[in-house]
Amino acid sequence: MGPARRLSALEQDVWAVFRQATKHDPHVYVGDVHASDPEMALLLAKEQYARRDPCVNLWVVRYSQIFATDYGDADMFRPATDRSFRFGGSHRDQQRVYREAGRRRDDEE
Amino acid sequence: MSDHTHTEDPERLAEFEARVAAGEQVETGEWMPGEYRQEALRLIQMHANSEIMGAMPEREWIPRAPTLSRKMALTAKVQDEVGHAQLLYRVAETLGRSRVQMIADLIEGRSKFHNVFHYPAETWADVAVIQVFVDGAAMQTQGALRSSSYAPYARVMKRICYEEDFHIRLGLDVYRTLADGTPRQRAMLQDAITRWWVPLLHFFGMPDRVSPHTEKMLRWRLKVKSNEELRQQFLRKFVPIIQEAGFTVPDPALRWDEASQRYAYAEPDWEELKRVGRNQGPKSAERLALRQDYHRRHRWVREAVERWGLLAA
Amino acid sequence: MGAALREWLLRAADDELIIGHRHSEWTGFGPDIESDVALSSIAQEEIGHARLFYEMVCRVDGAGDPDRLAFGRPPGEFRHAVLVERPNADWGTSLLRLFLYEHFDRARLEVAAQSTYRPLADLAGALRREEKYHLLFGEAWVRRLGAATEESGERMRAALAAVWPDAMDLVEGTEADALLAQSGALPQTPEALRRAWTEGVAVVLAESRLPVPEVAPAAEGLRGRRGQHTVDLDALLGEMTSVRRLDPQARW
Numbered sequence A: 001m002g003p004a005r006r007l008s009a010l011e012q013d014v015w016a017v018f019r020q021a022t023k024h025d026p027h028v029y030v031g032d033v034h035a036s037d038p039e040m041a042l043l044l045a046k047e048q049y050a051r052r053d054p055c056v057n058l059w060v061v062r063y064s065q066i067f068a069t070d071y072g073d074a075d076m077f078r079p080a081t082d083r084s085f086r087f088g089g090s091h092r093d094q095q096r097v098y099r100e101a102g103r104r105r106d107d108e109e
Numbered sequence B: 001m002s003d004h005t006h007t008e009d010p011e012r013l014a015e016f017e018a019r020v021a022a023g024e025q026v027e028t029g030e031w032m033p034g035e036y037r038q039e040a041l042r043l044i045q046m047h048a049n050s051e052i053m054g055a056m057p058e059r060e061w062i063p064r065a066p067t068l069s070r071k072m073a074l075t076a077k078v079q080d081e082v083g084h085a086q087l088l089y090r091v092a093e094t095l096g097r098s099r100v101q102m103i104a105d106l107i108e109g110r111s112k113f114h115n116v117f118h119y120p121a122e123t124w125a126d127v128a129v130i131q132v133f134v135d136g137a138a139m140q141t142q143g144a145l146r147s148s149s150y151a152p153y154a155r156v157m158k159r160i161c162y163e164e165d166f167h168i169r170l171g172l173d174v175y176r177t178l179a180d181g182t183p184r185q186r187a188m189l190q191d192a193i194t195r196w197w198v199p200l201l202h203f204f205g206m207p208d209r210v211s212p213h214t215e216k217m218l219r220w221r222l223k224v225k226s227n228e229e230l231r232q233q234f235l236r237k238f239v240p241i242i243q244e245a246g247f248t249v250p251d252p253a254l255r256w257d258e259a260s261q262r263y264a265y266a267e268p269d270w271e272e273l274k275r276v277g278r279n280q281g282p283k284s285a286e287r288l289a290l291r292q293d294y295h296r297r298h299r300w301v302r303e304a305v306e307r308w309g310l311l312a313a
Numbered sequence C: 001m002g003a004a005l006r007e008w009l010l011r012a013a014d015d016e017l018i019i020g021h022r023h024s025e026w027t028g029f030g031p032d033i034e035s036d037v038a039l040s041s042i043a044q045e046e047i048g049h050a051r052l053f054y055e056m057v058c059r060v061d062g063a064g065d066p067d068r069l070a071f072g073r074p075p076g077e078f079r080h081a082v083l084v085e086r087p088n089a090d091w092g093t094s095l096l097r098l099f100l101y102e103h104f105d106r107a108r109l110e111v112a113a114q115s116t117y118r119p120l121a122d123l124a125g126a127l128r129r130e131e132k133y134h135l136l137f138g139e140a141w142v143r144r145l146g147a148a149t150e151e152s153g154e155r156m157r158a159a160l161a162a163v164w165p166d167a168m169d170l171v172e173g174t175e176a177d178a179l180l181a182q183s184g185a186l187p188q189t190p191e192a193l194r195r196a197w198t199e200g201v202a203v204v205l206a207e208s209r210l211p212v213p214e215v216a217p218a219a220e221g222l223r224g225r226r227g228q229h230t231v232d233l234d235a236l237l238g239e240m241t242s243v244r245r246l247d248p249q250a251r252w
Helices: A040-049 A071-077 A092-109 B008-020 B034-059 B068-092 B099-107 B124-145 B151-179 B183-202 B212-219 B228-246 B271-279 B284-297 B299-312 C003-026 C033-061 C066-071 C091-112 C120-148 C149-169 C177-183 C190-207 C232-241 C242-246
Strands: A013-022 A029-036 A055-061 B254-256 B261-266
Touching: A013 A040, A013 A071, A013 C003, A029 A040, A029 B124, A029 B284, A029 C033, A040 A055, A040 C033, A040 C120, A071 C033, A071 C242, B008 B212, B034 B068, B034 B099, B034 B124, B034 B284, B034 C066, B068 B151, B068 C003, B068 C033, B099 B284, B124 B151, B124 B228, B151 B183, B183 B228, B183 B271, B183 C177, B212 B228, B228 B261, B271 C066, B299 C120, B299 C149, C003 C177, C003 C232, C033 C120, C033 C242, C091 C149, C091 C190, C120 C149, C120 C190, C149 C232, C232 C242
Parallel strands: none
Antiparallel strands: A013 A029, A013 A055, B254 B261
């Protein structure tokens, strides 16, 4: 992997906004706001990104603090060899046995 | 702005074009041809400008909206347009120009905004026409742009289209209420339709010449459909909304051609569109002056915010 | 009792409508795009709250509809404080007014949440959720503008001096208050409300380097709670009702 790429060192007043819809959900990146400081960024993010969509919590992160991989390296995320062993997908019979075992017990109860 | 030509490494360019042709999208920070960046910036900046300028005709009617629910809905609608400007300026920023710079470009008349926002909103019926037909027209182009090759643009277009869809529904409610209303209300609506017809035809631009430039924009998927294609798409959907409510389209030549599945219409005066494009529309100067005025009045607020940010950092 | 309660409800409804109207005039012209969006939400919510209070007035009356109350009354029947009818001057003054009003509204809703009139207690509880953000937004702006630069501090001190006499009108009472306090419908006197409000704003103002001006009684003739308003309200209502007046019998 190449060196971590700072998304932007210049945009001091730009914040990435992460919205958590319910406590069961992770915080998800939804967009950016311009703001002078974190408190104002949170206040402004609420109306720009949560005035319609459900929200229980917001994060804001200064852009200059975000590091990213390079799109030039995107191919390294693409498997070159068979990785199905990671998913258990090749063990379909076992999956069926496993699922039905649970169902039989549920039916008995 | 676009007078210097870009010479690109032909191999890189070919690889880029092959990727875009295969339906791949371009992300911020990825290599892109200089001309692609410049054209994408020009388009998205103009789109952002149009959202913030597009707030102006309708916001004039917020204080006069005739019921409490209309007042809330119209305020929320104009707010959405302002919010779209926020999203779009941010996308434009990723192509290399700061929002501060773009706001300056706008109010000093160096960048453009869409033709329809250079016209006055004279009556409450204009609110209905703007929300149904102007937003309906915008929906045709924006809907197509969801498959733009510039990924950040395509992403925000999804949210924008989702919100525009509310606007059209809300607008149709205002429209139907006037259409089902008193003779005076109907007359008001007919008058607004008549005044907005030509700007609506203009909205999609002149029929495309088959120029190498247009071809390139389409190839790069910065433009997704041709002007005429989008105009016909609009007419098919919106002419019936006018006619079925018993209103008249102010074009005696307008007719549906079954064979070609297209509307024939009288060619509007394209010179007017060019004048409007040079900020010489009926409301261009007044609206830009008003923006400049507020920008000046907010100077001390911007300075205070900036100072506070430095103190807080 | 019914009349006193009605009067109290109209005050709240009219306050919310008129300040919501003033806030909505900023939509499209905020000092930055994000703050424009945020204040617009506040405007919409205030107008929404007004409608809920008007509905309650209709319930007390046993007739009527919120739109008729909002658009169909002459200025003298409005019961909002004069503070909220003043035209927007600059962003600082509007946000200072928002801050002063929201502090008052919080104190008012706290009392209303304890009302023995159950529908009001329930409504007040719900509204407090939205008003919380309004107050945070107002405070954030007042703190920043009060202390950021020399110019912003000067402008905000001038703004405070200008709006303070009108702000006193927020906590003016009438004969209705005594009745409501006695009956338990609104278990607080105007004096207690005034104290709660003044103490609340004074802390933030002091921290924002905005000393509270000498407390002056509202100027004569500024008695919004008694239906005495300024020409600013005539102009506001003239504009607000202009479309509806084209044909008051029509559906809009």
